[in-house]
Amino acid sequence: EYGMEKPQGYSVSFHYNPHVEYHHFGSSHPMKPWRLTLTKQLVLAYGLEYCMELYEPRPATFDELAIFHDREYLSFLSNVTPQNAKPDDPAYLAFGFGGDSNDCPVFDGLWNYVSIYSGASMNAAYNLLNKQSDVAINWSGGLHHAKKNLASGFCYINDIVLAIQLLLTQHQRVLYIDIDVHHGDGVEAAFESTDRVFTLSYHKFGIDRNGYPFFPGTGNINEMGPINPANPGKGHSLNIPIDDGIDDDQYKWLFKIVTGAVIDKYNPTAIVLQSGADSLGGDRLGRFNLNIKAHGFCIETVKNYGRPLLLIGGGGYTPRNVARTWCHETAVCVGAELHNNLPTHIPYIQAFQGAENGGGILYPDLHNTKRHDNLNTDGKLKKMVEQAMENLRYIEA
Numbered sequence: 001e002y003g004m005e006k007p008q009g010y011s012v013s014f015h016y017n018p019h020v021e022y023h024h025f026g027s028s029h030p031m032k033p034w035r036l037t038l039t040k041q042l043v044l045a046y047g048l049e050y051c052m053e054l055y056e057p058r059p060a061t062f063d064e065l066a067i068f069h070d071r072e073y074l075s076f077l078s079n080v081t082p083q084n085a086k087p088d089d090p091a092y093l094a095f096g097f098g099g100d101s102n103d104c105p106v107f108d109g110l111w112n113y114v115s116i117y118s119g120a121s122m123n124a125a126y127n128l129l130n131k132q133s134d135v136a137i138n139w140s141g142g143l144h145h146a147k148k149n150l151a152s153g154f155c156y157i158n159d160i161v162l163a164i165q166l167l168l169t170q171h172q173r174v175l176y177i178d179i180d181v182h183h184g185d186g187v188e189a190a191f192e193s194t195d196r197v198f199t200l201s202y203h204k205f206g207i208d209r210n211g212y213p214f215f216p217g218t219g220n221i222n223e224m225g226p227i228n229p230a231n232p233g234k235g236h237s238l239n240i241p242i243d244d245g246i247d248d249d250q251y252k253w254l255f256k257i258v259t260g261a262v263i264d265k266y267n268p269t270a271i272v273l274q275s276g277a278d279s280l281g282g283d284r285l286g287r288f289n290l291n292i293k294a295h296g297f298c299i300e301t302v303k304n305y306g307r308p309l310l311l312i313g314g315g316g317y318t319p320r321n322v323a324r325t326w327c328h329e330t331a332v333c334v335g336a337e338l339h340n341n342l343p344t345h346i347p348y349i350q351a352f353q354g355a356e357n358g359g360g361i362l363y364p365d366l367h368n369t370k371r372h373d374n375l376n377t378d379g380k381l382k383k384m385v386e387q388a389m390e391n392l393r394y395i396e397a
């Protein structure tokens with residue numbers, strides 16, 4: 001509604017099945033699918049649906065998910081319910097369900113939930129393949145920890161791997177970029193034996209005061225894929241480990257220089273960007289101090305390379321700020337600037353109002369050094385960038 005212009009010949013598609021919203025991991029679980037309801041409400045309130053093509057994708061089928069996942073794992077996942085689950089069944093724990101952390105609970109409609117978010121990522125990938133859009137968005141996806149036979153870190157099906165596999169049918173080199181605060185280990189592992197996918201993850205890395213590593217504990221700067229010289233995937237992963245409290249300027253500098261170097265050297269023909277919103281300041285699980293526009297800067301930077309782009313969600317545990325960020329990033333994709341005052345006629349407006357909820361504006365200040373002191377010095381970050389550049393010696397387009 002305010003100054004939105006769609007650049008000629010440039011198209012954005014939005015892939016969303018609203019049934020994903022009605023699933024619950026359990027009341028105390030930090031993953032809240034209704035953050036997608038909030039996101040959708042903001043996107044609609046700003047009129048962004050008029051600036052892009054909307055799709056309501058069908059759920060993915062068992063056979064479609066089996067392109068990546070083991071059938072035994074999928075059989076278990078498709079049959080398990082809160083009623084029939086046996087938490088002492090060895091298969092239950094071996095497939096990653098329940099356990100002490102209960103990161104991956106069995107809840108009502110689990111199979112429906114995973115097929116919906118996966119179907120949306122696959123539908124988005126097909127849209128890029130058919131050249132129906134230049135940027136395809138699925139905020140319900142981005143579940144980067146799932147392995148072919150293992151649920152991990154709130155992720156059951158790896159929709160990112162499935163989407164990349166589709167892109168590989170036409171693209172020789174696909175770049176995967178992950179700005180979720182957690183390491184994108186599942187995607188990295190899935191493509192460790194190929195040089196046709198390069199994975200780049202920015203994340204918090206380190207041991208906490210309680211002695212536990214920040215989840216999943218992998219992704220140090222020296223982890224760059226297999227070291228066996230016979231493996232073509234050698235050197236085709238780059239990990240950027242970051243400490244607590246990184247600020248906007250540091251992150252933007254780091255992202256621009258490292259991502260730019262990877263795109264220049266690897267020269268991908270398609271890019272998949274996981275935009276986990278748990279890297280924002282004030283996230284319930286995250287440790288960074290980023291503001292919404294710094295997070296969005298990463299999307300804009302990648303978009304400006306003009307390659308087919310699949311933009312997907314991921315983590316994000318302070319729902320009102322997840323919604324703000326993904327609404328802003330949808331606007332970045334269509335080239336719109338949004339009014340800072342939120343439209344007041346929208347459902348769930350209370351979730352954004354009051355000083356503690358961001359004062360009814362789209363861009364509240366999330367930089368909150370009281371929660372996470374900045375342990376990243378410019379000197380340390382500079383050294384890390386030097387090391388990252390050194391790691392890129394394996395790739396030459």
Ligand code: TV1
Nearest residue numbers: 028029030101102103143144153154180182215314315316
């Ligand atoms: C049930 C109820 C589960 C409350 C899990 C936070 C909960 C967490 C819960 C939680 C929680 C994690 C670990 C511990 C490894 C385990 C979507 C040593 C308040 C992409 C996944 C983080 C992040 C998993 C997913 C992590 C993503 N943190 N309350 N669990 N064991 N698990 O640390 O990357 O964002 O926290």
Ligand code: CA
Nearest residue numbers: 178180182202
């Ligand atoms: Ca990451």
Ligand code: ZN
Nearest residue numbers: 180182278315
């Ligand atoms: Zn995360």
